[in-house]
Amino acid sequence: xxxxxxxxxxxxxxxxxxxxxxxxxxxxxxxxxxxxxxxxxxxxxxxxxxxxxxxxxxxxxxxxxxxxxxxxxxxx
Amino acid sequence: xxxxxxxxxxxxxxxxxxxxxxxxxxxxxxxxxxxxxxxxxxxxxxxxxxxxxxxxxxxxxxxxxxxxxxxxxxxxxxxxxxxxxxxxxxxxxxxxxxxxxxxxxxxxxxxxxxxxxxxxxxxxxxxxxxxxxxxxxxxxxxxxxxxxxxxxxxxxxxxxxxxxxxxxxxxxxxxxxxxxxxxxxxxxxxxxxxxxxxxxxxxxxxxxxxxxxxxxxxxxxxxxxxxxxxxxxxxxxxxxxxxxxxxxxxxxxx
Numbered sequence: 001x002x003x004x005x006x007x008x009x010x011x012x013x014x015x016x017x018x019x020x021x022x023x024x025x026x027x028x029x030x031x032x033x034x035x036x037x038x039x040x041x042x043x044x045x046x047x048x049x050x051x052x053x054x055x056x057x058x059x060x061x062x063x064x065x066x067x068x069x070x071x072x073x074x075x076x
Numbered sequence: 077x078x079x080x081x082x083x084x085x086x087x088x089x090x091x092x093x094x095x096x097x098x099x100x101x102x103x104x105x106x107x108x109x110x111x112x113x114x115x116x117x118x119x120x121x122x123x124x125x126x127x128x129x130x131x132x133x134x135x136x137x138x139x140x141x142x143x144x145x146x147x148x149x150x151x152x153x154x155x156x157x158x159x160x161x162x163x164x165x166x167x168x169x170x171x172x173x174x175x176x177x178x179x180x181x182x183x184x185x186x187x188x189x190x191x192x193x194x195x196x197x198x199x200x201x202x203x204x205x206x207x208x209x210x211x212x213x214x215x216x217x218x219x220x221x222x223x224x225x226x227x228x229x230x231x232x233x234x235x236x237x238x239x240x241x242x243x244x245x246x247x248x249x250x251x252x253x254x255x256x257x258x259x260x261x262x263x264x265x266x267x268x269x270x271x272x273x274x275x276x277x278x279x280x281x282x283x284x285x286x287x288x289x290x291x292x293x294x295x296x297x298x299x300x301x302x303x304x305x306x307x308x309x310x311x312x313x314x315x316x317x318x319x320x321x322x323x324x325x326x327x328x329x330x
Contacts, residue, residue, distance in 0.1 A: 003112070024114050031218035034211050035114035038121035 005053040005065075006032040010045045023053065081303040084258040086140045087157065088190060088265065089198075090147070091248070091305045093133035094158040095183055099175065100126030101315045105165055106172050115219075122176070122212050129205045136197045149320045149328070153310040156319075159248045161241040163311050170230070173223060174237035176216035181279050182249040184209045189271060193264040217282055224285040235286040242288070243296030244307055249275065250295055253302045 003025045011018045021040050026032035032050045040048070058066045082090060103123035110116040134144045161179050166172045184206060191202035223234040250268045259265040266274075280290045299308030311319075321328065 025112060026114060027222055028218060030214050031114075031222075034118055034215045034218065037211055038118040039114060041121065 003027045006036065006050040007053055007056060008036040008040055008048065008050050010040065010043070010048040012043055013046050016046065018047070018049075024050070082142075083140065084255040084262065085195060085264050086137060086142065087255055087303070087305055088186075088259055089133055089136050089140065091157040091159075092183065092186060092190070093130045093137075093147075094156045095162065095179070095248070096126045096130035096133065097319050098156070098158040098162040098311050098315060099179060099183070100124070100130065101318055102162055102166050102175060103172070106169070110172070111169060118211075118215055119172075122180075122215065125205075125208045125212070129208075132201050132205070136195075136201070139197060149325075151316075151320070153313055153316040155304075156311050156316065157304045157306065158311055160244040160307050160309055161248075162315075163309050165312070165315070168233065168237075170223060170233035170237045171241075173216065173219040174234055174241055176212060177220050177279065177282060178238055178241045178245050180209070180212050180216065182245050182275065184213070185271060185274050185278065186249060186265075188274075189266040190264065192266065194262070195264055220282055221285060231286060235288060238283060238286055238288050239293075242283075242290075242293050246275075246293060247295035247297045247300070248306055251300075251302075251305050252295075252297065253300065253305075255302060255305070 004027075005023050006026055006029075007020060008022050008024060009018050010021050024032055024035040024039055026035050029050070029052075032052075036048060036050050053065065054069060056066045057069050057071065058064065061067070062070060081087070100123045103119050103126060107116050107120045107123065110119050131148075134148050137147055138144050159179055159182070161175065166175055187202050187206060187209075190198045191206070193199075220234065223230040225231070250272055252268065256265070256268070260267050265271075276290050283290050297307060301307070310316075317323070
């Protein structure tokens with residue numbers, strides 16, 4: 001019953017900027033949605049979404065939370 | 077409330093409000109000590125939702141001739157109309173998860189039924205509650221599936237918890253009595269058959285993952301108290317003291 005990290009993104013208004021607001025640990029997508037909504041409830045968000053951390057591909061940095069996701073040969 | 081007991085509509089509102097209030101207390105017991113920080117935060121959020129909903133429901137009783145303050149803060153435990161499944165605290169996490177799926181799930185169905193009827197306050201206020209309840213449903217489905225699919229002790233405990241709560245909750249959801257018939261005839265609730273079908277559609281597949289066939293579970297109406305729309309018993313005094321706010325009585329600001 002392992003968990004993984006989901007990055008949480010949200011925007012306050014329609015057309016506003018989708019911002020990274022944090023992350024949650026969850027055992028699957030369904031609970032990640034619930035945990036994100038209850039954990040980051042400080043705003044009345046227009047839109048919120050979650051992305052598994054394993055799906056985030058770094059572009060210009062080879063260290064940090066997404067470093068493990070660098071494609072083969074992608075390290076600079 | 078008269079000596080003859082509440083009207084059919086008032087009984088419906090009271091049982092929804094009291095069940096939500098008790099469910100909020102049972103959720104709040106797990107804000108700390110749940111399996112993860114995120115889970116505890118979700119439990120806290122759901123507890124607050126239930127209390128918010130119960131306050132809105134108690135307020136609806138004003139139109140029915142009740143004093144909402146008296147209803148919220150003055151009744152003894154044996155005057156509560158809450159579901160028997162919430163009389164005692166959830167003993168473990170499997171109880172919590174079963175409570176979300178079975179009791180909270182039944183509450184949402186009963187709320188939908190009331191909101192679809194001729195009571196204007198319910199039609200205007202309940203949709204927002206149901207929107208918040210969608211996250212409770214997701215929480216319940218996520219955790220229930222996780223425990224049921226894990227097999228072993230987790231699966232058997234969640235099955236046991238469901239089997240313990242389901243018969244009394246079905247009786248609560250499907251009261252086979254005169255006040256409920258009156259409610260249906262008055263256009264304030266769906267007939268039992270429609271409620272049962274929705275319960276099966278919505279919960280049947282999920283419960284089957286723990287080996288529970290919803291259609292085979294009979295409502296337990298032993299000792300049925302038609303006035304309180306529930307079987308024998310009452311919520312524990314520890315919970316009712318919190319529900320009434322006994323320790324905060326001198327500081328009430330209404």
